Amino acid sequence: MPETPIRRVRVADEIWEPADEAAKGNGENLSVVIRRALIEYTKDNES
DSSP, X not given: XXXXXXXXXXXXXXXXXXXXXXXXXXXXOHHHHHHXXXXXXXXXXXX
């Protein structure tokens, strides 16, 4: 199975740091949270 590509985004520290702490508090990493948000975003915007 091919490896998932590495993506890069620019996010201000005042957004990233509290989000990272929240994810850690939920036993997740921020990559999981971002992927879930992108999946939900695309579902919400389907025609």
